[in-house]
Amino acid sequence: MNGTDTSRSWIVARSGQLAIVVTIAALSVLGAIGLWDGMSFDVGVVGPTWSAIAAAVWLAYGALLLVFFVRPARRAQVLGAGVLLALAWGGLAALDLAAQANGAAETIASNVSDGLDETWTNVFVAPAIEETVKTLGIVLLAFLPAARRFGPAAGLVFGALVGVSFQVLENEIYTVHEMFKAPDEPGLVLVEMLFIRGLVGVFSHIAYSGAIGAAIGWLLIGPVADRRHRLGVTIGVFVLMVLLHSWSNWASHEQEVLMYLLTMGVGLAVLIVTARFALSRSPS
Amino acid sequence: MAVTDRSWRPGTRAQWSAVVVTLVVAAVFAIGLPRLAESTAPQDEIIPAGGRVDEGGVSVEVPAGWVRKAGAVVLAIDKGSAGLLLFPPAGDPTSPADAVTTTAATFTDATIGEVTEFTTDSGLDAASVTVTDATATTVLYAFSDGTDLASGQLSVTPDEWATLQPEVETMLRTVEFTEGSGS
Numbered sequence: 390m391n392g393t394d395t396s397r398s399w400i401v402a403r404s405g406q407l408a409i410v411v412t413i414a415a416l417s418v419l420g421a422i423g424l425w426d427g428m429s430f431d432v433g434v435v436g437p438t439w440s441a442i443a444a445a446v447w448l449a450y451g452a453l454l455l456v457f458f459v460r461p462a463r464r465a466q467v468l469g470a471g472v473l474l475a476l477a478w479g480g481l482a483a484l485d486l487a488a489q490a491n492g493a494a495e496t497i498a499s500n501v502s503d504g505l506d507e508t509w510t511n512v513f514v515a516p517a518i519e520e521t522v523k524t525l526g527i528v529l530l531a532f533l534p535a536a537r538r539f540g541p542a543a544g545l546v547f548g549a550l551v552g553v554s555f556q557v558l559e560n561e562i563y564t565v566h567e568m569f570k571a572p573d574e575p576g577l578v579l580v581e582m583l584f585i586r587g588l589v590g591v592f593s594h595i596a597y598s599g600a601i602g603a604a605i606g607w608l609l610i611g612p613v614a615d616r617r618h619r620l621g622v623t624i625g626v627f628v629l630m631v632l633l634h635s636w637s638n639w640a641s642h643e644q645e646v647l648m649y650l651l652t653m654g655v656g657l658a659v660l661i662v663t664a665r666f667a668l669s670r671s672p673s
Numbered sequence: 674m675a676v677t678d679r680s681w682r683p684g685t686r687a688q689w690s691a692v693v694v695t696l697v698v699a700a701v702f703a704i705g706l707p708r709l710a711e712s713t714a715p716q717d718e719i720i721p722a723g724g725r726v727d728e729g730g731v732s733v734e735v736p737a738g739w740v741r742k743a744g745a746v747v748l749a750i751d752k753g754s755a756g757l758l759l760f761p762p763a764g765d766p767t768s769p770a771d772a773v774t775t776t777a778a779t780f781t782d783a784t785i786g787e788v789t790e791f792t793t794d795s796g797l798d799a800a801s802v803t804v805t806d807a808t809a810t811t812v813l814y815a816f817s818d819g820t821d822l823a824s825g826q827l828s829v830t831p832d833e834w835a836t837l838q839p840e841v842e843t844m845l846r847t848v849e850f851t852e853g854s855g856s
Binding site for chain 2: 485500525
């Protein structure tokens with residue numbers, strides 16, 4: 390991280406840093422337990438073979454997506470430990486926290502009003518919850534020497550890492566659940582899910598969190614005197630990504646195919662603009 | 674444009690503040706909201722229900738809202754008789770849902786009976802199932818932990834059913850159950 394002693398290798402030297410690392414690790418372990426608890430029944434029915442095949446496919450898919458972030462990662466000199474923490478946060482801690490909060494919100498909505506069904510939570514609640522928990526991880530990483538040069542490029546990379554791992558694990562859970570519902574056709578289910586969630590829905594969490602991460606990096610390296618303005622812009626980016634997420638969820642839930650594709654196009658545009666911005670604002 | 678500001682030096686206090694904020698948000702999402710959800714749940718979780726047997730087979734329908742209210746549902750069908758079990762939401766230590774889940778998961782390789790219809794609505798509020806020509810004992814189920822629903826079908830051989838049956842019958846004695854009546 391810029392401004393810290395970057396001549397050292399990854400060393401947790403201060404109690405604050407240690408607290409952050411322990412927090413990320415502990416919530417990730419709890420997240421792993423919670424997620425496994427939620428999907429173990431599906432895995433038991435589907436069987437270990439197809440569950441593992443789906444996991445391998447989605448992990449390869451995630452690795453492929455991350456190739457596009459090698460250049461900004463090199464620019465920011467992102468450290469390996471930071472990468473691991475970001476992946477753990479997105480795929481385990483953030484996903485589990487979001488799953489619990491989303492489920493609770495849906496139950497509350499259902500219990501307090503007959504008119505508030507899952508569409509309401511999918512469109513209006515889940516995006517805010519998911520972007521919040523993912524952003525928490527990016528902020529935690531910003532408080533660590535997770536990159537030798539923390540700025541928009543590092544923020545973009547950490548955001549993308551958090552988003553990709555969230556996306557990959559979420560896709561795995563959905564895929565195994567769909568296999569569970571169609572136990573005779575696991576291969577077909579995997580292909581369908583790869584098309585729907587992997588191809589058509591590719592520019593979702595990776596774009597939302599990437600943009601938010603870059604904005605956080607831009608906020609933190611800017612002049613202190615200008616920070617209020619930058620904070621406003623960063624909050625604005627967060628709100629915009631929540632709204633884009635909501636729009637995408639609405640289009641997906643209502644099966645508005647063209648509209649959903651449009652949201653993915655917007656997600657791609659967000660990612661391209663963010664990457665160009667991050668690279669231009671980060672020292673080479 | 675290299676605009677790196679050397680002023681960004683998060684101190685230990687700032688780092689601890691970030692940790693505290695994270696833990697507070699995590700506690701709200703993982704503990705506070707679920708507890709709030711529990712507190713808003715209707716009190717009449719155990720609802721009598723039934724199945725229907727006709728020439729077309731056995732069918733059980735769970736009316737809209739019941740799955741969500743019940744928290745956990747097991748549909749058990751065995752050649753001409755149908756039972757529907759509704760349990761309190763998961764998390765209740767008295768709930769046998771976990772035991773059923775574990776038991777049912779062990780029958781994944783069994784012979785498949787012919788299930789002609791098993792659907793849930795998009796809101797996962799309702800479930801319905803129709804079985805015709807059940808050549809093996811068929812257990813159909815819909816579980817919910819109060820926040821999500823897993824549903825599907827498992828078929829078991831008579832030998833396997835012999836293992837499962839006492840457990841189901843134990844549960845039948847503990848909840849309201851009607852057999853073969855209109856749903």
